[in-house]
Every structure is written in structure tokens, then in C-alpha cells.
Amino acid sequence: MAATNPHYDYLIVGSGLFGAVFAYEATRAGKKCLVIDKRNHLGGNVYCENIADINVHVYGPHIFHTNSKRIWDYVNQFTTFNRFTNSPLANYYGELFNLPINMNTFYQFWKITSPTEARQKISDQISKLPFKKAGNLQEQALLMVGPEIYEKLIRHYTEKQWGRDATRLPASIIKRLPVRYNYDNCYFDDTYQGVPVGGYNKLVAKLLAGIDFKTGVDFNTNRYELTALAKKVIYTGAIDAYFDHSHGHLEYRSLQFKTEVLDMENFQGNAVVNYCDPKSKFTRIVEHKHFEFGRQSKTVITREYPVMADKNVEPYYPINDDRNNAILKKYQTMAAQNHNVVFGGRLAEYKYYDMHQVIASALKVCNRELYTAFEVEV
Template identity: 40%
Template sequence: MRTINEEEAMSAGVGSSNESPRRGFDYLIVGAGFAGSVLAERLAVGLNKRVLIVDRRPHIAGNAYDHYDEAGVLIHRYGPHIFHTNSQRIVDYLSRFTEWRTYEHRVLAYVDDQLVPIPINRTTVNALYGLDLKTDEEAESFLKSRAEPVEPIRTSEDVVINQVGRELYEKFFRGYTRKQWGLDPSQLDKSVTSRVPTRTNTDDRYFGDTFQIMPLHGFTRMFEKMLNHPNIKVMLNADYREIRDEVQFEHLIYTGPVDEYFDYCYGKLPYRSLKFRHETVNSAQFQPVAVVNYPSEDVPYTRISEYKHLTGQEHLKTSVTYEYPSAEGDPYYPIPRPENAELYKRYQELANSTPNVTFLGRLGTYKYYNMDQVVGQALTAYKRIAESEGVIEDAAEVSAV
């Protein structure tokens, strides 16, 4: 991976229209996270395009950035990132840049002074109510007896109460959601809590995807290999607005906040942010699983993450992260409310009518994507570009499922 400074980028971009078309860059990509990096790699390798990728942060890999802390423990700076997908094609693509370790994510919630599995399953119910339900049918019958049918289902509150009733909703979802989003579940779209299933068996995995794996040497190493191509130049600690008029390029790929691109002309799109408190503990293990949720509003943080569970690293010490949701800070989660969706539509119309600019990623399209979905979106964008240039190849056919 070649990292350059602003002077080098400007030098590369200087030249009149009469000079060689290889002068400057074919693409300027804003953001070195999954969307920008995947598309940079595909354009460089698949179409022999010259790419400059810029990021205002001092590192690549976006929110998936991991690094060794002062104790020598591999941590995720922006909270735990767990890769899971049902797409063989996306796994095949990323496998070009990493080996994998199998990892099935498990989460416990601290409820009623005990740690119980989340998503709610039969084990959870037995522990909380002192029961001995032995079959899926018994668990289903119990949950049905607690459920309060809601019609129609519109909000996140409706989803949970319809499935498991108000008591379990209060124990697991209401406080956690209020902390995470700064809003009551009754004020949020049903998609928020629909992401978390309710189970009647004893499956305690957080995800049910076919592929549940982690990059063997970390996400950052995977990104370094992805961007290691002579056609790709990387500029960090750089705001593209400060260089866009100085660097010669044909097309802009923008993965930053779409409202920021248009100078917030319709107002700011609402996001939820996070604050992180990283700590090293002088013991080999801090908690029994990678993530423990704290749904109670009496606890200021939402969860504690311990990374050695994710990475498999062996170390005499361990490092953990406390997460504090915040209204201020870097934009992490688009807030799913109808009025926000309507505001985004206005920006989307602007984006669609802006020539030679492609908007991608969570921030560029104001949608909560998992990592694999962002990869799929970037590969699909590449497929369209390749086909527009008359290139049909195996690499171009990798797309989202």
C-alpha cells in the first residue's frame, strides 16, 4: 500500500488536457473503509484504473480498524466488528486478502443480577423464570402466553411486545434501545428490533449466518493487502474538499455523509454516535464471552467488549471497551425514523442528479449496513462500471446477494 502526502497527490494530478490520459487519477475515492477500499481494489485490478483514496482519519479500514494497544492486545478502536454473511461470493472475494479463523459470536445480557443469552432463547427463559422447559414447543407455548398481539406492527416496541410480551421487552429492549438511540422503541422504525430474533431452542449464537469468520490477522492487515497495488495511492489525514480542486481526476466515489457533501442544504441527517473507553485488565480474561450487554438505564454504557474472544489471541492481559452512545461525535448509525427517511430522499435526489459522482456505503446512502452488505454494494457498483466499459469478467460478476 502506497501512502502519499498532499504535495505528491497534487503533483500526480498536474497536467493539461493535452497530456497523457494516464496523468492524474481516473478515480478519487473519499473514505478508506469497506466501500471505498473494495471499489478501489476492483477498479485498480479489474480495470487498470488509477485511484487516489483519501481519508480524514490517520488510518485505513474505517470503523473496522484494529490495532495492537500499549499492552500488545489486538483491539477494535471503534467497537467490536464481527464478520458474518450468507454470501459465498463475498467470502471468496475477501479471501483474496486474508485467511480466516472460525468464530461464532455469543452475547450475554446482564438482567436480574445474572448473565443470560441474548437473543432470547429457551436457556434465557429457564434462567429468568426458574423453569425447566425442555422442548421448542414448551418454550414457544410459554412465550405465546406472554406475548401481546399488536396489529399493525409499526415500531420497534410493537415488534418485541408482539413476540414476547411487555415484561421481557422491559428487561431486554426498552432500556438498551433508549440508551443506544436516545429514543424510546415506540419512536423507532420496526427494523431496529427486528434484527434480533427470538428463539425457542438453545442456540445461543448471536448470528445464524452460514459464514461466521474473522480475518486471521485482523481487519487492518486485510485492508493493507486489498490496497496494495501500484495503481492505488492512499492519502490519510486529508479532507477531500481541501484537495479536490488541486488533484486531477475523472470521477468521484464518495462514501462520506451525503448531507455533508451537499453542505447540509436541507439540514443535517440525524445520526447516533458512540464514545469508547478502552481499558487493559491485568488478567487473562475479563468476561465469559466477547460482548456483555447492559440493558438497564441505570448503567451508563450499553455493552462491554473483550477482543481476545474475537481474535483468539493468547496474552497474559486482556483489553476491553465500554460503549457509551452519544448524540454528538462521528456519525455511526442512521436513525431509522420516517421523517429521516424523507429527508434522505431529498438528498438522494440531489445525489442521483450529480454527474460524475457515485455515493456508496452507510454514510453515502444513509442506511445501516452490515460489513458484508457494504462489500456487496461496492462490488455491485464495480460491476456496473465494468459493464459500462464493455468489460465482463468473473471479478465483475461478484455482487451482493
């Protein structure tokens, strides 16, 4: 129900990139906005905290990457991005391998230097598999890279990340994994890549400059009072929480972060190192200073431990299996009947989005709501 005498045109629930972009565009279009966030800071998952003069990515590493010049130009109007490209390493019981899987990786496995030899090696391994079509993640990975690489670099990392056996995961998850027959260690193929100089807080601060906001406010526990403040709501929280989990809980994977300040200049020599063995309970170690090529005398590292999300753990990765997708459809039907609420972003759409996709999605909503932003493809 619309508010009777609202003070704002839009109440924006969540100050992550979706909410911040919409707030910026709506304000530019002459609308009055209030942004609220249940956390005690703005920026959602891209929030950075300065520790030991290093911008720490509090909720995991965020490397901006896109093939869209429009999206790249859009974010660069607010802050300067550096030239960082993600080139992670994989650690398997102390052995190091280049990621994404490429000719460097093949050399590390088999001392092969020719793309033809590498293709033949993998082809020979695949030919011995007892199946030709993938029915799950394990089978898809085996058909992509063969059993040797799968066992060391994919299987245990994936099972830790998702908390279930690889044979119980959909094949679609692993299709995002790049496999290259060249020596390119850059994880993403996108034309434009980087990290904001000085951290993501600068980007969010520019997007929300001059806009009313409140932090430490949980919309779902104060829904009626908060909704009465505005003509319309832009909701970026979990869609099942909005509807009081009336059709059941949607499942998410999450992460617990253990961050340390170390009295050394350089811990691992790289921003991201994946730990692919089953013994290591964490999936990766992030050394934050490398995102901005830092030379500080100390360093800050974060170990990431995958867990299931619950009421005390933030949801990050939707588990888009058949059960959850069936529940999602019920919530989407309910959402479509709420004409004064717009559901957008990873949690509200129960969809895995990269940052550029979140921004593109927000701008599409802006086109529909405001007719001031430009048309972009998600």
C-alpha cells in the same frame, strides 16, 4: 465538473471496505486510483489497533458474517478468517442471560426446557396485550417475546442505543432480533462467520496494496482541489455533508469508546456482554482478545456509550425515520445529477449495512463502472 488534466481515473473518498474494495477492483482493471481518508489511518471503521499484543476493534466489534459463498471467498482471498461466532450475553443488574433469545434464555427466565412450553408461555403473555398489531418498536418487541423478556433484555438497551423512548422508534428496528426455539447461542444465522486472523488491517492492506493514498485529508474542506486530481469521484462520506447540509442535517447515532488495559488474563469470559439495565450508561463491554481466542497475560476491554453524532463525533447508525428519509430523498435527487460522483457505503447511502453488504454494494458499483467484478446480491 470533470477534471481537465486529471492524474487519476478515480479519487476514492474513504478507505473503509466500500472504498478499499472499489480501489482494488479498479486497479485490477487498469485504472489509476488515489484513496484519501480524513482519519490518520486506513480501514475506516474496521481499523484495529494493537494494544498489549491484542488486536483492538477501535470502532466497535466487527464480526464478518454472510450467507454468500462468493462474498466469503472474496474476502478470504486476501487473508485468513478464523472460526469466531458471536454469542453475546446480556447482563441485567447482575443477572446473566444468553443471546440471541433462545431456549437457554427461556430456561434462565422460567426454568422451561421444552420449546412447546416456551411458545405457550410467550403466547399466553402476548394474548393479554391490549393490541394485536405493532405501531412502534415497543409493541413489536412485546408481540415477539412478551413483556418479561422485553423489560429485561430489550427495552432499556434499545432506549440507550437510540436515545429515545421505544414507543418513538419504528417497529422495523427490532425485527432484526433473532428469537429461536432451540439452544443455539450463535447470534447470526449466516453460514460463513469469522474474524480475520491478525485483525482487519491485514485485509485492508491487501486490498490497497500498491495504491496511492493520503490520510488526514478532509475531502469536504478541499473539494475542488481534490476533485481536479481525478476523472471521477467515489464518495463514501456523509451525503448531507457533500451537499453542505443544504436541505438540513441527517441524524445519526454514534458511540463513544472508553478502552482500558487490565492486568488480568480474562475479564468477562466472552467477547461481548450487553448491559440491559437503565442504570448502566454504557450498552456493552467488549473484550477484544476473545475475537481471536487470545491467551495474553493482559486483556483489553471497551465500554460503549451511545450518543448523538455531531461535527465532533463520528456518525455510525442512520436514523431512518420519516423526517430523515424525507431529507435523504432530496439529497438523492441532487446526487443523481452528479454524473462524475458515485455515492456508496453506509454514510453516502444513509443505510445500515453489515460488512458483507458493503462489499456486495461496492462490487455492484464495480460492475457498473468497470465491468470486471462479479454480480452479487446486496
